[in-house]
Amino acid sequence: xxxxxxxxxxxxxxxxxxxxxxxxxxxxxxxxxxxxxxxxxxxxxxxxxxxxxxxxxxxxxxxxxxxxxxxxxxxxxxxxxxxxxxxxxxxxxxxxxxxxxxxxxxxxxxxxxxxxxxxxxxxxxxxxxxxxxxxxxxxxxxxxxxxxxxxxxxxxxxxxxxxxxxxxxxxxxxxxxxxxxxxxxxxxxxxxxxx
Amino acid sequence: xxxxxxxxxxxxxxxxxxxxxxxxxxxxxxxxxxxxxxxxxxxxxxxxxxxxxxxxxxxxxxxxxxxxxxxxxxxxxxxxxxxxxxxxxxxxxxxxxxxxxxxxxxxxxxxxxxxxxxxxxxxxxxxxxxxxxxxxxxxxxxxxxxxxxxxxxxxxxxxxxxxxxxxxxxxxxxxxxxxxxxxxxxxxxxxxxxx
Numbered sequence: 001x002x003x004x005x006x007x008x009x010x011x012x013x014x015x016x017x018x019x020x021x022x023x024x025x026x027x028x029x030x031x032x033x034x035x036x037x038x039x040x041x042x043x044x045x046x047x048x049x050x051x052x053x054x055x056x057x058x059x060x061x062x063x064x065x066x067x068x069x070x071x072x073x074x075x076x077x078x079x080x081x082x083x084x085x086x087x088x089x090x091x092x093x094x095x096x097x098x099x100x101x102x103x104x105x106x107x108x109x110x111x112x113x114x115x116x117x118x119x120x121x122x123x124x125x126x127x128x129x130x131x132x133x134x135x136x137x138x139x140x141x142x143x144x145x146x147x148x149x150x151x152x153x154x155x156x157x158x159x160x161x162x163x164x165x166x167x168x169x170x171x172x173x174x175x176x177x178x179x180x181x182x183x184x185x186x187x188x189x190x191x192x193x194x195x
Numbered sequence: 196x197x198x199x200x201x202x203x204x205x206x207x208x209x210x211x212x213x214x215x216x217x218x219x220x221x222x223x224x225x226x227x228x229x230x231x232x233x234x235x236x237x238x239x240x241x242x243x244x245x246x247x248x249x250x251x252x253x254x255x256x257x258x259x260x261x262x263x264x265x266x267x268x269x270x271x272x273x274x275x276x277x278x279x280x281x282x283x284x285x286x287x288x289x290x291x292x293x294x295x296x297x298x299x300x301x302x303x304x305x306x307x308x309x310x311x312x313x314x315x316x317x318x319x320x321x322x323x324x325x326x327x328x329x330x331x332x333x334x335x336x337x338x339x340x341x342x343x344x345x346x347x348x349x350x351x352x353x354x355x356x357x358x359x360x361x362x363x364x365x366x367x368x369x370x371x372x373x374x375x376x377x378x379x380x381x382x383x384x385x386x387x388x389x390x
Contacts, residue, residue: 104306107363129364157379164354165351168320169317188378
């Protein structure tokens with residue numbers, strides 16, 4: 001309640017609060033998450049947080065989106081092979097990071113029978129998949145993939161084997177996992193399985 | 196504590212207890228799960244349960260394995276196309292069922308930051324994947340797939356897109372999802388991506 005190092009307004013506060021949100025989720029989990037703890041950790045008054053985010057669900061959804069956007073960038077290397085590998089490798093690195101683990105914990109809360117923001121967490125992933133679609137449409141434009149390739153189906157095929165191992169089999173994932181997943185998706189796309 | 200319809204010993208008790216375990220997980224979740232509740236639901240004394248399963252982790256692991264084995268049978272139709280589609284369709288039907296949801300809730304407990312049986316849940320899936328490998332080795336023997344195809348990689352590629360949609364994007368999965376996932380995996384296998 002007594003910020004030791006007061007922050008100004010503006011984007012600096014926003015990014016500090018969002019980073020503190022991920023840290024709180026990472027250390028205490030979703031169930032114990034409170035805006036008060038985030039404010040304390042950021043060194044601002046809780047009304048400063050409430051001014052921007054009406055409730056913890058809104059704050060968490062924003063923090064999740066920010067983490068995903070920062071750590072799973074949208075590749076544009078000029079070749080679909082490279083782009084899909086880069087995308088898969090980012091997903092691997094992120095799922096192995098504390099912030100990735102924190103976001104995944106929120107994502108699976110509903111499945112685990114915990115109270116969870118009803119749709120905001122899943123919207124984060126759907127939105128990111130949508131933002132990533134140009135990777136595929138650019139490849140179609142360059143003639144690297146068949147006309148009419150469904151970009152969302154292709155992107156989901158790239159990332160699914162990574163999440164499956166992290167969430168279900170509990171296997172370690174690495175760049176080899178990423179490259180293999182990208183190769184499978186690309187082969188299927190070239191065989192017109194997504195058209 | 197006072198069983199209203201006492202059960203005899205033997206396999207009948209075992210399967211009744213395992214079914215009650217899945218029902219308890221489905222209705223109350225992993226956190227609230229107790230052997231006492233299972234015994235009460237089955238209509239046996241809790242010592243009857245403890246005689247076979249030393250603790251709730253052992254009981255849950257056994258119930259999960261039983262659910263997976265019963266509801267995701269190992270297909271053997273004589274053709275790899277049919278077998279992979281049948282496998283994927285079973286997984287889809289199971290993830291849409293109350294028992295599938297209950298098992299998945301346990302599976303993701305660790306990721307969700309809940310206390311969970313450390314490895315038993317994940318072993319259930321690894322074991323089932325291992326039991327399913329003959330689907331692939333038989334196809335290799337019949338000359339339907341390249342020599343040296345890694346059966347586990349192929350099976351994981353078949354099922355990953357289904358779990359990804361259920362757990363991450365929250366999309367409905369159906370037979371179309373199953374058939375598409377099987378086709379992608381088969382195309383990749385024939386292109387020697389799993390050798």
